[in-house]
Amino acid sequence: MLFAVSMTFIDQTIVSIAAPDIVNELGLSASGMQWVVNAYLLSLAAFFALGGRLADLFGPRRVVIVGTLVFVISSVLCGCVPKGDFAQTWMIIFRATQGLGAALLFPAALAVVVAVFPVERRGRALALFFGLSGALTAIGPLLGGWLTSWTWRAIFWVNVPVAVVALVLTMMARVPNRRRDEPLDGVGAVLIAVGMGVSVLGFQQAASWGWDSAATWACIVGGLAVLVVFWRYERGRRHPLVNLAVFRDKAFTVDSLVLFFAMLAFVPVFFFASVYAQVSLSASPNQAALYLLYFFAGFAIASQWGGRMLDKQGARGPMKIGTIVGAVGFALWANKLTDLSMHDQWPYVALAGAGIGFILAPASTDAVNRAIGASYGEVTGITQTVRNYAASVGLAVLGTILTHRTTENVVSTLTSRGVSSDTANGVAKDIAEAVTGNGDARTPTGTGPAASAARDAMSSVRMDFAEANQWVFYGMAIALGIGYLIALRHPGGKGPAVTEGEPRSAPATPASPSEDGHRTSSGRASGPAARPGGTPPTSAA
Template sequence: MMFAVAMTFIDQTIVSIAAPDIIKELDLSSSGMQWVVNAYLLTLAAFFALGGRLSDVFGHKRLMLIGTLVFVVSSALCGAVPTGDGAQAWLVTFRATQGVGAALMFPAALAVVVAVFPVARRGRALALFFGISGALTAIGPLLGGWLTTWTWRAIFWVNIPVAIIAIALTFAARIRNEPRRESIDWAGAALVVIGMGLSVLGLQQASAWGWSSAITWLCILGGLVVLALFVGYELRSRHPLIKLQVFTDRAFSADVAVLFFSMMAFVPVFFFTSIYAQVSLSSSPNQAALFLLYFFAGFAIASQWGGRILDKQGARPALRLGTALGAVGFALWANKLTDLSLHDQWPYAALAGAGIGFLLAPASTDAVNRSIGTSYGEVTGITQTVRNYAASIGLAVFGTVLTHTMTDRVVESLEARGASPEQAHAGARDIAEAISGNADNRPPSGDSPLARLGSDALSDIRMDFAEANQVVFFCMAGALAIAFICSGFHPGTRVAGGDDGAQQPETGAGTAATER
């Protein structure tokens, strides 16, 4: 099961490091590239709960295998994208089907783990499951940087041997498939897909449509209204897609809120950092991946401490510490982006990663441990849906912020070099879209907007890009600050096993959470 889910987590971030190469070869805009990344996150979030329900109905093993096949076939097709006018549509489409495959695969794999391990050993199994999954998210850019030195298409093809191993091990483990007769909440599934899709569409396209555009707000507000209808429908439904009553647990709600705001920074940071390193620092994909290694190092070390804090003191101290460190780390990191020096930034990148590391596993594990009256799979469906939806929103919002800020900065640079306001505004949008595809040290060639600029102007624009990313990173620090506020609402209760084997809250420090 871990071989299967490894692909889903790595693919959340592996594409980010290859973004400039993909943009150049396929002639995509930077906003188009954001859709390539976000299509996967959005469909994974929107279909996750439905995947869990289908897993219960058709059997966990069967859905895990179907999801793996959908995922790996989509990966192969992503790697085989042809160049030309239809490249962006092709890549976005099959990134979306990748997300659907992951949404079928992941809840089924989790359900297999829950079913196979007895209750007394299930906590340790789930801790390993979630701990490694978080680490794999951070490993994605490192693997992507290495593969991109050969060809960016390899970041998709690498899933093929992993999927073959996962399928072979699944059959070798002789896992039984046990389908159950249960109803499927198709109406709820449709509402959550439409609501998430519309809201993210509006947020991401705001850079192209404009914040004053009626269609922008129609999508954003329409999506939120549909999600509100989904909540009302689920609360009235006899067989809901998601049992929302679990949110009556204050600690669970705090865990989910912390995950939401922290994930707005965690997954998008890989995309924006890799683009920044390759554009403003003129780094190669491999060098950009090594830059992210500092973030991952802080994440990996803090993850171990976060788990120990959870065991000894409960989730609240880990959440408070992680969100505070994350907010400070991202703010200090943002302040150093315009120095254009990797040497000056690495301590703050590590601090930001440590903040996420302290909170990720404790928040996820504490939420799952509070699955009173519902299953591990259903609660994980909620947390994973929230995590991926938050990542989609973060990428959409911060991408819009980056484009707008970059455009404003380039307008100022072009006007300072004698361009009229009309010429500056006309060229700024094209440059903001095209600059992500020019990560090397050479002046661009051809008819691109950058081709008409000299080396001095290119240097100024790389600084403009750094300043635009600085705004994005300050926004990420703000998201972690909101997560810190949310962590304060966690009551500090802990989870211990009752005599009947159900999870029961326990106040105070006491002993580590146990399960009977």
């Protein structure tokens, strides 16, 4: 399963490193490149809940295989994009189908890991899962920098050998394929995909359309309205796409909210830190990747520690530690950004990573344990939807802040050097769009006094960008501070004991229909995730 999900983690960060080369070869606009990045996250957010439910209905092994194939075929097609007017559309379409493959693959893979480990060992197992998969996210920029020196297309083709290994190991491992004989809630699937997709689109495009644009708020409000309709529709369903009863458990709700605020920082930090390193520190793509490895040094150590704490005492402790350590780490990191020295920053980068490491596995695992009556695919689909929605919101809101502050700072620098206000605003907007849209930190080209002043002021612009990033990283610290206040509301404990029918050891072979029916029946009969209205268990037949 780690091989299977490694592709999805690598692709969250690898594209940002190659963005300038992709823009230059294909002639994409900065907004077009942002769409290439966003299409993947948008598709993830829209289809994660569906992926988790399909893992229950058709069995996680089948969904892992289908998701892997969709992902790797889309990767190959992204790498084969032709030059010309259709290039941007091609890239956006197949980045979106990549996201669909990841949305199918990840909840199913995580459900397998959850299912084969008993509750008392699940914390350490998922700490290892998230720790290694997180390390693979860090490899993305490093691998991207190395592959881009050959051709940026290789960042997509590298998924092919990984997918082959994943498929072979999945077949060899005799992965359990428990499934439920229930209908798929097609209307619910459409409603949540539209609601998530449209609202995330509004957040993503806010930087381009503007927060005062009617289109921005039409998407955000309209998408949230569709999600309200989805919530009301699901409450009356016999077999809903998402069993909303899981949120009646206070611990599950706290876990989900803490994950939401942690993910406002976790995924965005890869993009913002990478671009900061290349713009303000004048780092190469490879050096920017090494900068991010400090983050994962702290993340990997803390995730293992947090997993052991979860197994011994529950999730409340590691979540409280993680949110406060992360808030302090991001705040200290933000304070050091204007030093323009990677050497001076690494302790705070590692501290911020440690904070996220303490949170991620314990909160995700505790959510599954608390909702033990629900299916694993369903619950992991919910938590992953929350996580990716937060990542999209974080990228949008923090990206808008960064663009706004960068523009203001650059305008101030250029006007102080004698450039007129109108000209300075135009050049500042171009610079801000270039560095925040695709990480292009090269010296501005062109003729005229404005371009000349911009080239002369590049050293000051690098400081302007660092100061703008301080606002972003302080925002991440605030998000984790809010997460700490929420973690205080966690009821504590290790979650319910293993329910009847819950496997205490890894099954060696796929469960028989009778085992499936027994597990489903026991799960429905107890726990906070029992179906509302006393829905009878599905028969084994």
